[in-house]
Structures are given as structure tokens and as C-alpha cells.
Amino acid sequence: xxxxxxxxxxxxxxxxxxxxxxxxxxxxxxxxxxxxxxxxxxxxxxxxxxxxxxxxxxxxxxxxxxxxxxxxxxxxxxxxxxxxxxxxxxxxxxxxxxxxxxxxxxxxxxxxxxxxxxxxxxxxxxxxxxxxxxxxxxxxxxxxxxxxxxxxxxxxxxxxxxxxxxxxxxxxxxxxxxxxxxxxxxxxxxxxxxxxxxxxxxxxxxxxxxxxxxxxxxx
Amino acid sequence: xxxxxxxxxxxxxxxxxxxxxxxxxxxxxxxxxxxxxxxxxxxxxxxxxxxxxxxxxxxxxxxxxxxxxxxxxxxxxxxxxxxxxxxxxxxxxxxxxxxxxxxxxxxxxxxxxxxxxxxxxxxxxxxxxxxxxxxxxxxxxxxxxxxxxxxxxxxxxxxxxxxxxxxxxxxxxxxxxxxxxxxxxxxxxxxxxxxxxxxxxxxxxxxxxxxxxxxxxxxxxxxxxxxxxxxxxxxxxxxxxxxxxxxxxxxxxxxxxxxxxxxxxxxxxxxxxxxxxxxxxxxxxxxxxxxxxxxxxxxxxxxxxxxxxxxxxxxxxxxxxxxxxxxxxxxxxxxxxxxxxxxxxxxxxxxxxxxxxxxxxxxxxxxxxxxxxxxxxxx
Amino acid sequence: xxxxxxxxxxxxxxxxxxxxxxxxxxxxxxxxxxxxxxxxxxxxxxxxxxxxxxxxxxxxxxxxxxxxxxxxxxxxxxxxxxxxxxxxxxxxxxxxxxxxxxxxxxxxxxxxxxxxxxxxxxxxxxxxxxxxxxxxxxxxxx
Numbered sequence: 001x002x003x004x005x006x007x008x009x010x011x012x013x014x015x016x017x018x019x020x021x022x023x024x025x026x027x028x029x030x031x032x033x034x035x036x037x038x039x040x041x042x043x044x045x046x047x048x049x050x051x052x053x054x055x056x057x058x059x060x061x062x063x064x065x066x067x068x069x070x071x072x073x074x075x076x077x078x079x080x081x082x083x084x085x086x087x088x089x090x091x092x093x094x095x096x097x098x099x100x101x102x103x104x105x106x107x108x109x110x111x112x113x114x115x116x117x118x119x120x121x122x123x124x125x126x127x128x129x130x131x132x133x134x135x136x137x138x139x140x141x142x143x144x145x146x147x148x149x150x151x152x153x154x155x156x157x158x159x160x161x162x163x164x165x166x167x168x169x170x171x172x173x174x175x176x177x178x179x180x181x182x183x184x185x186x187x188x189x190x191x192x193x194x195x196x197x198x199x200x201x202x203x204x205x206x207x208x209x210x211x212x213x214x215x216x217x218x219x
Numbered sequence: 220x221x222x223x224x225x226x227x228x229x230x231x232x233x234x235x236x237x238x239x240x241x242x243x244x245x246x247x248x249x250x251x252x253x254x255x256x257x258x259x260x261x262x263x264x265x266x267x268x269x270x271x272x273x274x275x276x277x278x279x280x281x282x283x284x285x286x287x288x289x290x291x292x293x294x295x296x297x298x299x300x301x302x303x304x305x306x307x308x309x310x311x312x313x314x315x316x317x318x319x320x321x322x323x324x325x326x327x328x329x330x331x332x333x334x335x336x337x338x339x340x341x342x343x344x345x346x347x348x349x350x351x352x353x354x355x356x357x358x359x360x361x362x363x364x365x366x367x368x369x370x371x372x373x374x375x376x377x378x379x380x381x382x383x384x385x386x387x388x389x390x391x392x393x394x395x396x397x398x399x400x401x402x403x404x405x406x407x408x409x410x411x412x413x414x415x416x417x418x419x420x421x422x423x424x425x426x427x428x429x430x431x432x433x434x435x436x437x438x439x440x441x442x443x444x445x446x447x448x449x450x451x452x453x454x455x456x457x458x459x460x461x462x463x464x465x466x467x468x469x470x471x472x473x474x475x476x477x478x479x480x481x482x483x484x485x486x487x488x489x490x491x492x493x494x495x496x497x498x499x500x501x502x503x504x505x506x507x508x509x510x511x512x513x514x515x516x517x518x519x520x521x522x523x524x525x526x527x528x529x530x531x532x533x534x535x536x537x538x539x540x541x542x543x544x545x546x547x548x549x550x551x552x553x554x555x556x557x558x559x560x561x562x563x564x565x566x567x568x569x570x571x572x573x574x575x576x577x578x579x580x581x582x583x584x585x586x587x588x589x590x591x592x593x594x595x596x597x598x
Numbered sequence: 599x600x601x602x603x604x605x606x607x608x609x610x611x612x613x614x615x616x617x618x619x620x621x622x623x624x625x626x627x628x629x630x631x632x633x634x635x636x637x638x639x640x641x642x643x644x645x646x647x648x649x650x651x652x653x654x655x656x657x658x659x660x661x662x663x664x665x666x667x668x669x670x671x672x673x674x675x676x677x678x679x680x681x682x683x684x685x686x687x688x689x690x691x692x693x694x695x696x697x698x699x700x701x702x703x704x705x706x707x708x709x710x711x712x713x714x715x716x717x718x719x720x721x722x723x724x725x726x727x728x729x730x731x732x733x734x735x736x737x738x739x740x
Contacts, residue, residue: 002534002535003534004534004535004539005535005538008535008539008550011540011549011550012550014550015549015553016549016553016556019553019556019557019560020559020560021560021563022560023557023560023561024560024563024564024567025562025564026564027561027564027565027566027567027568028564028567028568028571029563029567031565031569031570031572032567032568032572032575033568033572034568035568035569035570035571035572035573035575035576036570036576037572037576041326049393078521091296091498093475093478094496094545094546094547095547097496097497097545097546097547098548098549100548101544101545101549102549102553102554102557103550103555105283108478109478111476111478112475112476113476118439119561135308141247144317152412155536167464170453171451171452171453171454172464172503172504172506172538173504173533176504182590186229210407248674249675249676250675250721251718251720251721252675252714252718254674254692255713255714255718256675256677256679256714257676258695259692259703259705259714260694260702260703262646262703263646263648263649263702263703263705266649268644268646269642269646269705270643271642272644272713303670305711308714332670379610441670466652469651470619470621470651470652471619471653472651472655473620473621492653492654498677510651510671511649511650511651512648516700516701517628517648518700523653523654527610596705
């Protein structure tokens with residue numbers, strides 16, 4: 001297979017397949033959660049549930065002072081690479097073009113040198129997170145194969161993208177094809193692992209916030 | 220990366236020693252300043268830094284004319300057109316006058332048996348030292364040879380016979396280098412590229428549809444000057460011309476980095492000369508010298524004319540998605556598939572959720588209370 | 599062969615002002631670097647402007663920035679070569695033309711004298727020999 005055939009395979013049939021698995025898997029999981037419903041609360045509401053839910057969805061972005069004191073590394077490094085990942089994913093020009101062609105919506109993107117720097121920082125953050133996980137006895141004990149798997153697919157998608165941007169794999173169609181393949185693996189793995197948190201984290205935050213919002217207390 | 224060093228034509232081993240380029244220039248009344256100028260222009264032609272001119276002068280002084288056999292197979296003659304329409308006669312003519320083009324069935328006056336005789340004669344007289352230039356792809360060994368023949372000889376037989384005693388093969392144009400249009404899906408003639416067939420000789424690919432005339436002559440000039448083949452990339456293309464992507468050498472690159480794009484061919488961005496990425500420019504994955512050498516004697520090139528790069532110097536560019544789709548956009552329509560998969564996901568999720576609910580309900584329904592006395596009785 | 603410049607082109611309406619592509623300034627900074635090198639170590643530099651990713655108007659802008667100096671020279675060998683000193687001493691524009699007056703290369707030379715203007719060392723001994731012959735012939739006649 002030539003490099004161009006590989007690129008066309010990853011851009012064409014494999015991309016369609018990965019997208020199908022992702023859409024089916026993710027919606028199945030989300031709709032299942034919603035279809036389960038929540039136990040009815042018969043107590044008279046003391047506050048607005050929806051408002052509390054939305055507030056908590058946002059509030060959880062701010063690091064909790066207690067957690068920060070206990071594990072500053074996790075909070076800082078975790079925050080840095082999560083933001084970096086989202087910036088590279090959503091604000092890189094070719095990615096915006098892809099989203100536009102697939103979903104029909106678009107938004108302004110960042111200049112490439114900025115995305116490049118953000119990606120480099122994200123890669124370093126991910127590496128630091130892995131080293132910390134392996135070096136920390138408690139974290140290491142708690143880590144499962146799944147944790148290492150999702151670290152790998154996340155790291156690979158960033159790494160191949162960065163290598164393709166800097167043309168460090170030749171020929172270029174191979175570099176681009178590898179990056180697209182890594183992204184497809186990420187998409188396929190996402191609905192069936194902890195990576196689902198990309199979407200369910202917000203569902204969980206809303207439910208938590210709504211419970212406390214209804215009771216009229218802070219969460 | 221590969222650098223091949225075929226045998227340099229040696230004067231004493233030739234039947235009649237040809238004059239060196241230096242000798243023939245001086246015989247023609249070219250002064251040393253004229254020669255120095257030729258070397259400076261040749262350095263530009265070969266995409267080498269001007270500081271290489273003295274080295275080029277020293278090498279050209281003793282260069283001898285190599286014999287060239289040009290084979291045209293499944294091609295459109297665009298590559299020959301590109302070469303013969305080059306616009307700087309002094310330099311390129313000197314290069315072309317210096318090579319001995321012994322067979323080119325499109326350009327030569329002789330035809331049929333006489334032409335084939337000229338080819339065989341050149342092969343015997345310069346065995347082991349001649350260059351073979353090929354333009355066009357050819358039906359592979361398992362394809363029907365009748366798709367392309369010359370003087371009743373199949374392209375495959377002619378290539379293999381001619382290449383057997385060659386010093387090196389230069390595949391000119393994307394058809395010869397990578398199969399090009401004849402090889403595009405569904406490839407009715409079973410076309411293959413030269414490098415798919417020639418394994419025991421160095422093959423230099425000069426891709427492009429057509430290649431820049433300066434690149435064709437530049438590769439010949441480099442062989443003529445230094446007597447060895449240039450440094451090549453992983454597609455066997457000379458790095459001097461194919462070492463950098465169109466994107467990296469594009470004068471519109473600053474607009475890409477700033478995120479300023481032409482969205483249609485006649486909007487404000489197009490008029491201001493902004494980046495053509497969104498109009499399908501394949502510059503980021505295309506390696507060629509158009510951005511600096513330009514076309515028509517340096518007048519302009521496709522991107523300067525407002526047309527996105529089609530990627531014509533890359534393998535399989537005909538089958539690499541729409542010419543006017545952005546590079547990162549997948550071919551085909553994923554919208555319907557996405558909707559279908561999404562609907563299936565919703566159905567599966569709803570099913571699973573409702574199943575879990577009904578399980579909970581039936582469990583609640585079947586729930587029976589027992590008293591302590593009843594339990595004691597059971598025990 | 600007919601030149602592409604011979605093809606008649608008629609432009610309708612007002613031609614748009616050339617856009618600013620900003621590819622001239624980096625070359626200027628390369629020239630500055632080369633000039634600093636020349637003043638410190640005396641090492642000359644040639645820059646091939648044909649290898650620069652210039653957009654429309656970039657070359658004119660660079661030439662306008664470099665300006666014109668005191669010296670203009672023309673060398674007639676294998677076609678003309680136009681040599682122009684810029685407003686910055688030691689920075690020369692060398693345009694190589696072919697016998698049809700079409701440009702084959704455009705270089706910047708950062709040197710005290712451009713290479714092409716110097717007498718070529720091989721020519722010097724030839725010239726000495728020619729002068730000796732001339733003088734010997736003249737003395738014989740006298």
C-alpha cells in the first residue's frame with residue numbers, strides 16, 4: 001500500500017466507520033443514562049434545580065481549595081493538558097474545516113504557531129502526568145490497564161498530530177494518515193472507556209448541582 | 220534517502236573522445252566572464268546556493284556530454300512540451316545542446332525502423348553510460364501489452380531492453396514517476412510506474428503534471444555537472460527541488476498562519492490574495508519548486524493566479540479526494556451515515572434504559588414483605 | 599522563440615494596488631547579516647532572489663527599500679548582465695539576462711566588488727602574454 005492509499009483509507013472508510021462507532025456508542029450510553037431517569041423527590045423545592053445544575057456545571061471548573069492543597073500537581077498539570085487538548089482539537093484550522101464539513105458548523109480558529117506551542121505544552125503535561133502516576137505508589141496501585149490505555153490513545157493522537165505538523169514523519173501522507181488513524185482509535189475507544197467523561201462529566205455535574213439547587217444549598 | 224553514483228563517462232573509454240563543455244564553450248568564443256555567468260545561472264537552475272558557482276565552474280570545465288535516450292509511453296506529451304517551451308534559452312539550450320539526445324520519437328525526424336535503429340545504436344555505443352529519460356506510465360508485465368506499443372514493441376519490453384545497459388533512469392512527469400492519470404482508478408490499462416519495474420538501476424523521479432521545465436533541465440544539469448545523481452527523497456525525487464512543501468515556500472503562507480482565508484473564488488479574501496486552504500489547496504502535502512521557480516519563465520504560478528495547488532507532483536493525486544475540498548476534509552458525505560449511526564445509538568440507549576427501568580419496576584412489584592414470625596417459622 | 603512578454607495583454611478597469619505580502623523584510627535582514635559578516639571578516643555572500651517565495655510586488659518592494667547607489671555597470675558576455683549598486687555600500691543587485699534580454703537569474707551580492715566585474719585570474723596571464731607579444735612586435739618594427 002502506498003502512503004497516499006493509506007491516507008485515503010484513513011480519511012475515507014476508516015473515518016466513516018470510526019464516526020459510526022463513536023456516534024452509536026456515545027448516544028447509546030447517554031440515552032441510557034437519561035432513560036433511567038431519577039427518583040422522584042416529593043419534598044417541596046426550596047430553590048431552582050436547573051439553575052443549581054447549570055451553576056455546578058460551571059463551578060466544577062474552578063479547582064477546589066482542599067483538593068489543590070492535597071494534590072497541587074494533579075490540579076495544575078491536569079488543568080493545563082486538558083485545556084491544551086481542547087484548544088488543539090477545536091481551534092486548529094484544519095480541525096475546524098473537518099468539523100465544518102462533517103457537522104456543518106464552524107468558528108474562528110487560532111494562528112498555527114499558537115496551536116503548535118499549546119500542543120507541545122500538552123504533550124509535556126501528559127508525559128508528566130504519566131511519570132507522576134508511575135512514581136506515586138498510591139496512584140500506581142489504583143491504576144488499571146484501562147487508565148494506561150486511555151492515556152496512550154490521548155497521547156498518540158496529540159503526538160502524531162504534532163509530528164505531522166512539523167513533518168517529522170515522511171512522506172507527509174503517511175504522517176497525516178497516522179494522525180487520522182490515531183484520532184479514529186480515540187473515537188472508537190471513547191464511548192466504552194473512562195473517556196466517556198468528556199460528555200458524562202457534565203451530566204453528573206448537572207445532576208449533583210440540581211439536587212442541591214432544589215434544596216436551596218450550595219454544592 | 221539515497222544517493223546513487225553511476226559510472227561517469229570516461230573520455231578514454233569512448234570510441235571518439237567528446238570535447239569537454241569548457242573546451243566547446245571556449246571554441247564558441249564564450250569568455251570566462253560568460254562562463255562564470257553561466258555557472259551562476261546554473262546554480263539557480265539547480266536550486267543550489269550561488270556560492271556553489273565556483274564548484275560548478277570547475278566541474279563543468281571538464282564535463283562531457285552524456286547520451287540520452289528518451290522513451291515516451293502512456294503520456295500526453297505535456298512533459299516534452301514543458302521542457303521545449305522553457306523560456307531561458309541561453310542556459311537551458313546550453314544544457315540541452317551539451318547532452319546528446321539520441322532518441323526521442325516525438326521530437327526526432329526519423330520514424331519507424333530508422334528511429335529504432337538510432338535507439339539501438341545509441342545503446343550499443345554508450346553501453347553502461349547513457350541516461351534513459353521516460354515520460355508516461357506503461358502497462359505492467361501482467362497487463363495486456365496491446366494498450367501501448369511503439370513500432371510493434373510493447374512498452375514493457377522496450378523499457379526493460381533499454382534500461383538494461385543504462386547508467387540511470389530519470390522518470391519525468393507524474394505518470395512515469397507514480398503512474399499518474401493512466402493508473403488512476405480504475406486503471407483500465409494496468410498502468411504502473413517506472414520504479415515498479417526497474418529495480419536494479421537508480422531511478423530519479425521528476426514528478427509534476429507536467430514538471431517544471433527548470434526542474435527537468437536542472438536534474439540533467441546536475442548529472443552533467445557533477446557526474447552523479449542528486450540526493451533523493453523517499454519518493455526518489457531530487458531533494459534540491461522537492462525538499463520543501465509548496466505550503467512552506469508559499470508567499471501566501473503568512474495568511475494561513477494568521478487564519479485569513481479566501482472562502483470562495485471571488486470574495487474579498489480571494490481579491491486580497493489570502494490563503495487558499497479552504498478552497499482545497501493541497502500545498503501542505505505537495506512537494507515541488509513551483510513557489511520559488513514559478514512557471515512561464517518566472518512570471519507566475521497557480522497559487523499566484525488564485526488557483527489552489529492540486530498536488531500534481533504527489534503519488535495518486537487524481538484519487539486523493541476532490542481538488543476543491545480542503546485537505547482535512549474526508550471524501551464522501553458522512554452526514555447521512557452519522558445520522559443513521561446516531562439514531563441507532565439513541566434506539567440502543569433507550570432500549571437499555573427502558574429495560575433497566577422495567578427490571579426495577581418488576582423487582583419492586585415482586586417485592587414481598589415478611590414478618591419476623593413468618594421467617595422464624597421457615598427456619 | 600517568442601517571449602511570453604510578446605503576448606498582448608489588455609487590462610480592463612483600474613488595476614488593484616498590489617497587496618502587502620511582507621516577504622521583502624526577511625530578505626533585508628538577511629542582507630544586513632551578510633553585510634555585518636563582510637565588515638567583520640571580509641567574507642562575501644551571494645543571495646539567489648529566485649529562490650525566495652516572493653508574491654506579486656515583493657521584489658519591487660525590496661528594490662525600493664534597497665534604493666540606488668552610485669555605480670551602474672553592464673557586462674556583455676553570453677547576453678547582458680546588469681549590475682547596480684544599492685544605496686547601501688557593498689550591496690549589489692546582479693541581474694543575469696540571456697541573449698534575448700530575458701532574465702535567467704537575479705542575485706544580490708554583498709561584496710566590495712561583484713565577482714563578475716573583477717578581471718578573471720586566468721585572463722590576467724593571457725592579457726600579460728598578449729601585451730608582451732604586442733610590445734615585442736612594436737619594438738621589432740621600431
